[in-house]
Amino acid sequence: MMDTPEPHPRHPATMAEVARAARVSRATVSRVLSGAVEVSPETRSRVLEAVDQLGYVPSIGAQQLAAGRSQSIGLLIRDSRNPVYGLLQSQVQKWADEFGLHVVTAMPTFYRGAHQETTALRQLIGMRVGGLLIASGVVRTEDLQQFLPTVPVVSVGRPEEHPGVYGVSYDERDNATQIAHAVYDHGHRRIAVLVPRSDRSLAENIRGEVAASVLEELGCDVTRIQLRLLGVGGEGNAELLKLIRADAVTAAVFPADRRMLHFVDHARRVGVHVPRDVSVIGCDGVLEGLSYMELASLRIPVELVSRRAVEVIASMLESPGEVEIMHESYTGTLELANSLVKREAG
Amino acid sequence: MMDTPEPHPRHPATMAEVARAARVSRATVSRVLSGAVEVSPETRSRVLEAVDQLGYVPSIGAQQLAAGRSQSIGLLIRDSRNPVYGLLQSQVQKWADEFGLHVVTAMPTFYRGAHQETTALRQLIGMRVGGLLIASGVVRTEDLQQFLPTVPVVSVGRPEEHPGVYGVSYDERDNATQIAHAVYDHGHRRIAVLVPRSDRSLAENIRGEVAASVLEELGCDVTRIQLRLLGVGGEGNAELLKLIRADAVTAAVFPADRRMLHFVDHARRVGVHVPRDVSVIGCDGVLEGLSYMELASLRIPVELVSRRAVEVIASMLESPGEVEIMHESYTGTLELANSLVKREAG
DNA sequence: CTGAAAGCGCTAACAT
DNA sequence: ATGTTAGCGCTTTCAG
Numbered sequence: 001m002m003d004t005p006e007p008h009p010r011h012p013a014t015m016a017e018v019a020r021a022a023r024v025s026r027a028t029v030s031r032v033l034s035g036a037v038e039v040s041p042e043t044r045s046r047v048l049e050a051v052d053q054l055g056y057v058p059s060i061g062a063q064q065l066a067a068g069r070s071q072s073i074g075l076l077i078r079d080s081r082n083p084v085y086g087l088l089q090s091q092v093q094k095w096a097d098e099f100g101l102h103v104v105t106a107m108p109t110f111y112r113g114a115h116q117e118t119t120a121l122r123q124l125i126g127m128r129v130g131g132l133l134i135a136s137g138v139v140r141t142e143d144l145q146q147f148l149p150t151v152p153v154v155s156v157g158r159p160e161e162h163p164g165v166y167g168v169s170y171d172e173r174d175n176a177t178q179i180a181h182a183v184y185d186h187g188h189r190r191i192a193v194l195v196p197r198s199d200r201s202l203a204e205n206i207r208g209e210v211a212a213s214v215l216e217e218l219g220c221d222v223t224r225i226q227l228r229l230l231g232v233g234g235e236g237n238a239e240l241l242k243l244i245r246a247d248a249v250t251a252a253v254f255p256a257d258r259r260m261l262h263f264v265d266h267a268r269r270v271g272v273h274v275p276r277d278v279s280v281i282g283c284d285g286v287l288e289g290l291s292y293m294e295l296a297s298l299r300i301p302v303e304l305v306s307r308r309a310v311e312v313i314a315s316m317l318e319s320p321g322e323v324e325i326m327h328e329s330y331t332g333t334l335e336l337a338n339s340l341v342k343r344e345a346g
Numbered sequence: 347m348m349d350t351p352e353p354h355p356r357h358p359a360t361m362a363e364v365a366r367a368a369r370v371s372r373a374t375v376s377r378v379l380s381g382a383v384e385v386s387p388e389t390r391s392r393v394l395e396a397v398d399q400l401g402y403v404p405s406i407g408a409q410q411l412a413a414g415r416s417q418s419i420g421l422l423i424r425d426s427r428n429p430v431y432g433l434l435q436s437q438v439q440k441w442a443d444e445f446g447l448h449v450v451t452a453m454p455t456f457y458r459g460a461h462q463e464t465t466a467l468r469q470l471i472g473m474r475v476g477g478l479l480i481a482s483g484v485v486r487t488e489d490l491q492q493f494l495p496t497v498p499v500v501s502v503g504r505p506e507e508h509p510g511v512y513g514v515s516y517d518e519r520d521n522a523t524q525i526a527h528a529v530y531d532h533g534h535r536r537i538a539v540l541v542p543r544s545d546r547s548l549a550e551n552i553r554g555e556v557a558a559s560v561l562e563e564l565g566c567d568v569t570r571i572q573l574r575l576l577g578v579g580g581e582g583n584a585e586l587l588k589l590i591r592a593d594a595v596t597a598a599v600f601p602a603d604r605r606m607l608h609f610v611d612h613a614r615r616v617g618v619h620v621p622r623d624v625s626v627i628g629c630d631g632v633l634e635g636l637s638y639m640e641l642a643s644l645r646i647p648v649e650l651v652s653r654r655a656v657e658v659i660a661s662m663l664e665s666p667g668e669v670e671i672m673h674e675s676y677t678g679t680l681e682l683a684n685s686l687v688k689r690e691a692g
Numbered sequence: 693c694t695g696a697a698a699g700c701g702c703t704a705a706c707a708t
Numbered sequence: 709a710t711g712t713t714a715g716c717g718c719t720t721t722c723a724g
Contacts (some may be wrong), residue, residue, distance in 0.1 A: 009698095024704080027703080028711075037709085061702090067703055068700080094456050108617050110439070125358070287634060360716090389694080411719090695723085696724100698719105700718090700720105
């Protein structure tokens with residue numbers, strides 16, 4: 001068994017080369033590899049030997065082209081620095097394995113050019129993936145629309161309202177309501193709520209808006225802090241600190257854990273302590289170390305949502321056009337911690 | 347401008363359809379889209395109109411097949427739940443954008459079957475990506491070897507020793523040395539070091555082994571705690587707790603922040619507090635909230651490593667075979683915090 | 693500046 | 709059980 005590879009194959013081995021080496025036709029190689037058709041054991045082993053002798057790996061592009069279908073699903077993900085997406089990606093991979101599907105992941109460009117935001121989408125479409133999982137709020141459903149007749153699409157982990165797109169997501173209204181009640185039940189009546197713009201993050205916008213409304217309905221004095229930027233770079237922290245120092249609020253509601261973390265870290269450096277000076281609660285529950293930091297949050301069911309999304313796309317792949325479009329959403333579970341403390345109402 | 351899409355395109359538009367709609371040949375469509383050749387303005391605009399009329403997106407597979415090359419690079423990543431990989435993926439994307447490269451990411455299967463661990467690699471090879479970034483320790487360099495003549499490969503963020511594979515990684519020996527000296531300089535002399543098996547994580551193994559050796563050379567009493575499992579599931583915590591309770595160690599060195607976090611969280615629940623009862627230091631520095639948790643660590647230069655890796659692969663794409671194989675490694679920076687406290691030597 | 697035609701590597705009838 | 713052949717959608721000579 002030579003273990004020196006060919007000096008300069010230069011080009012990846014082709015099926016024709018394998019066929020030649022095994023003294024069979026290309027079709028036979030294909031049959032052996034696909035395993036769909038009976039092949040005589042000797043031929044079979046000759047082929048397999050040639051395959052790994054030559055280090056042959058079939059060209060997926062050519063396969064897709066010839067067969068007209070694809071075993072892979074595309075995952076469009078926003079920014080993997082966010083642990084929520086990291087977990088999602090990992091879980092999608094896990095369930096796709098289970099269903100025998102290959103996942104290819106693409107991420108939108110960072111540049112904010114005109115149509116640039118859809119290049120990742122076009123990349124996946126160009127690959128002719130069998131199905132598409134959209135987990136990025138950056139891509140608008142209207143951009144998806146034109147591809148809908150062509151490829152099954154599932155919107156995952158983001159609020160989906162388009163009746164033509166299957167959605168598997170978190171119940172953000174319920175999330176916000178749970179959070180609002182938790183804060184209220186702890187006796188807080190003057191509350192700051194951070195609200196990102198909906199074009200930045202629809203999910204976070206809903207969380208903020210709904211939490212604020214619910215609290216208002218409960219008779220609280222709510223201060224909305226509008227956020228305009230995309231990142232979590234501490235926007236709104238200064239405004240919030242001012243409110244706290246003026247004793248205008250006793251609690252703050254953050255639409256995402258990372259924002260909450262950013263705030264508490266900054267606040268402590270300038271002498272404002274949680275929960276001594278203010279109670280806080282976030283949303284996601286995915287960030288590691290939350291319990292160690294004693295930060296209250298709401299854990300969204302990423303695992304469940306990922307699983308359902310893969311299940312749905314798998315069934316769409318199996319019976320195209322047969323799957324009824326629905327919008328599923330799943331509720332999270334409150335994870336209380338010492339950052340949200342009881343307080344005499346008032 | 348009709349904005350109702352065709353009722354049932356069913357199949358993605360082809361270049362031939364675009365050509366027909368624009369009353370030109372397929373070659374002309376190709377030329378317009380590639381932009382490489384001059385085309386008369388009128389023809390050009392007719393083609394472009396047809397393109398977005400039909401929502402045409404070129405098949406990357408067919409392009410690759412016909413042209414024999416590919417604009418995309420494959421990124422093989424271990425597990426995106428780990429924030430280090432999340433950040434890496436994000437940074438690779440960012441720099442690839444800069445170089446006009448498309449990134450497709452694949453992740454190894456979770457199953458631990460025989461050859462299963464290389465399916466993601468085969469997936470990427472099968473796509474005939476123009477270059478490969480390997481950021482997963484799960485794939486061994488020997489598995490890569492056979493593809494080396496065929497596609498440029500850069501090992502990124504993992505210790506690479508094979509002389510045939512370009513490596514851009516962290517200087518784990520330096521990391522470990524910095525950590526060891528930090529612990530020593532804080533007066534600790536009886537120290538526990540957690541050491542994962544090298545087949546689980548080579549990087550973490552080196553960190554542990556080297557830190558332990560350096561501390562021993564400095565005359566410390568070092569207890570190695572061997573870790574055998576892949577995850578961060580608190581392995582070794584019990585053993586470490588016992589040492590602490592017996593007052594056999596005053597400090598613990600963790601080869602990764604997540605392990606440290608897992609420990610401190612668990613420890614606190616059972617009444618062992620950091621840094622009161624034991625000092626700790628981790629490695630990575632990527633986990634969010636480290637500073638808030640006051641956990642000492644060493645920040646590895648993920649951004650720099652990602653950038654270099656993309657630069658290298660880009661230059662390999664440009665002049666194949668011309669790039670001299672090297673192993674670059676970059677040092678991290680210590681980020682001290684209150685979890686590592688001064689102590690009377692002894 | 694544009695069209696015709698020859699493949700790229702593979703699958704899927706269709707033969708044998 | 710195996711070989712032959714016709715494309716799949718695209719790029720790229722080569723002619724015009």
